[in-house]
Amino acid sequence: MTTTETVPTVRRAETTPTPSLPPFGQFIGGAFVASTTGATVDVENPATQEVLMQVPAGSVEDVDAAVAAAVAAKADWAAKTPKDRSAILLRIADIIEANREVLETLEAANTGKPAAVAEDDISSAIDTFRFSAGAARAFTAPGAGDYAENHTSVILREPVGVVGVITPWNYPLLMAAWKIAPVLAAGNTMVLKPSEQTPLSTLKLAELIASEVPAGVLNIVTGPGQVVGNRISEHPDIDLVAITGSVGSGQKVAASAAGTVKRVHLELGGKAPVVIFEDADLQAAAEGVRSAGFWNGGQECGSACRVLVHESVADRFTELLVREVSQITVGAPGAGDDVEMGSMISGAHYKRVLAALEDARAEGLTIAVGGNALEGPGYFIEPTVVTGVPAGAPITSTEIFGPVVSVETFRTDEEAITRANETPYGLAASVWTTNAARSLSAPRRLDFGTVWVNSHLVIANEMPWGGFKGSGYGRDLSTYALEDFSRTKHVMYNHG
Incomplete structure (x- = not known):
């Protein structure tokens, strides 16, 4: 993949809604x-x-x-x-x-x-x-x-x-x-x-x-x-x-x-792996990562931020994902109901996310789309996909907590499960496959408190939320x- 040239902009509200503030004390x-x-x-x-x-x-x-x-x-x-x-x-x-x-x-x-x-x-x-x-x-x-x-x-x-x-x-x-x-x-x-x-x-x-x-x-x-x-x-x-x-x-x-x-x-915290097998519906998986990887600007402990995709379908999946992510609308509150992603929470966090992207560049990873701050007031960063990620790279285990999704590849089911579990976190993960047997066996081997199959970041109040390990x-x-x-x-x- 080559770096995308199109630079998105922040959609601004014509008039900012005035919030009703609480009492002081x-x-x-x-x-x-x-x-x-x-x-x-x-x-x-x-x-x-x-x-x-x-x-x-x-x-x-x-x-x-x-x-x-x-x-x-x-x-x-x-x-x-x-x-x-x-x-x-x-x-x-x-x-x-x-x-x-x-x-x-x-x-x-x-x-x-x-x-x-x-x-x-x-x-x-x-x-x-x-x-x-x-x-x-x-x-x-x-x-x-x-x-x-x-x-x-x-x-x-x-x-x-x-x-x-x-x-x-x-x-x-x-x-x-x-x-x-x-x-x-x-x-x-x-x-x-x-x-x-x-x-x-x-x-x-x-x-x-x-x-x-x-x-x-x-x-x-x-x-x-x-x-x-x-x-x-x-x-x-x-x-x-x-x-x-x-x-x-x-x-x-x-x-x-x-x-x-x-x-x-x-x-x-969390660093949720998204394991995409060769028989997965790749378009559905790309749409799922677009939604669950960039929901709330990626400031989400269950965010679909770490993709492991089978090498035989990696190029096609990455192409689909980059296309999806490049269509995300970034905007300020009040800028329209179709805005998908807002700002980072603070100046300090904004700098931490940008520093993580600089580290990725320094490690020779590819920024397939995004990777930059957006101009104007507010702490806005482009939705970003990082590719060419080798096993064990820092980005695979460090919680960036921003609009950044990394993509790495695997060859065998065993490698996918082992690599997915090689993280200090154990909050959430997802498996994407159309193979019924694999959809039953893979979640049992993943060391995470919630494992979705063919979806990600769907939460119900009737079901528990919590993790293992760190x-x-x-x-x-x-x-x-x-x-x-x-x-x-x-x-x-x-x-x-």
Whole structure:
């Protein structure tokens, strides 16, 4: 493949939608309150580089106040019936739906997402709350019985208590929903720290639902990870800490949580292989990678970012993929419903992705399409396909987390599986084949928490999401999430 000469441009909005901003302050005990520190963090629109507003750069004292509120509320919330908790979660879903446009506009402004991604995020958040509302009422434990002579055993399912949550910047409201819904459904109270880069939609949600959720059940503290996140991880009154973020952040949280021997729930990075066998529908595979490799600008832990294609069809597949990727429309929020890809989240991340592309060039890899920054305001990078990637190249195992898909080839099924598994991550993968036997055998041999066959990045709330190896442990979504945020107690009655 030769480098494509056509340079795409960023489609700009004629008028930028004005977001409805949340109140200033920390959300503690059911209300927005002043932080104990006067320090603030600028929150930027990455598509325009304009500052949207400032939020408090929270303190240890802010976290302590939020934890105290959660502790005070936990007994009453845990005592509510599943039916009562379910009703509140359903009301939250209704409120999000009623304020869909407000939240979509705010999310797009804070992240640079195109309309299609922002809309999907809000729709998925709504469904997350509705699923958890139902799961709260259907959540069961093993039946009572006599497992020792003259003794009846009963298993009680209890909340763990107070849950600390740290959410990422790539899906601010959706990742908050993935934690808030099952945490509350299982009967816990919580303290949540959103990313300091993207806190606005989570704060707006708190404003919208403040009258529905009892005071202290949900608390939100903004600020830097090294202060707010660290205090949440180490706080003795937090019983479990859950993070969605990078491997490095997860390691820090787990190390900090070890001091108080609290449970940890880690949903970390990924480097998802896309294994395309010689009998695959190549056009469908190319379209699948276009969608799943560049969704949310590739800022997605399950992104279809690493293609392994059989050498006999590699040229044809690459031709199809380059054609698909060259047609992606890049634009700012408000620039049209057909915009597929927005900006990178920040200047710092934009520079990291461009540095990774420079490394690829320095290693002699081929940029088949894209590979450059786009002119004008905002942190925009061309959708990029890198080819000529040898086995073991750094790009095959390094999570770039941007609009970059690499393509490498394999000869045998055994080589494909071995190479796909040669990554420190184990979150997601996909297999593309029309061979029924292979579609059953290959997923079993791939060391990833989710394996799609002839699709990629399709997620259902009824099914668990989580990984192996460096991608962490614990499961989001499904009833497994409620299990993660609860504990079992065995009560044995002597009736002899």
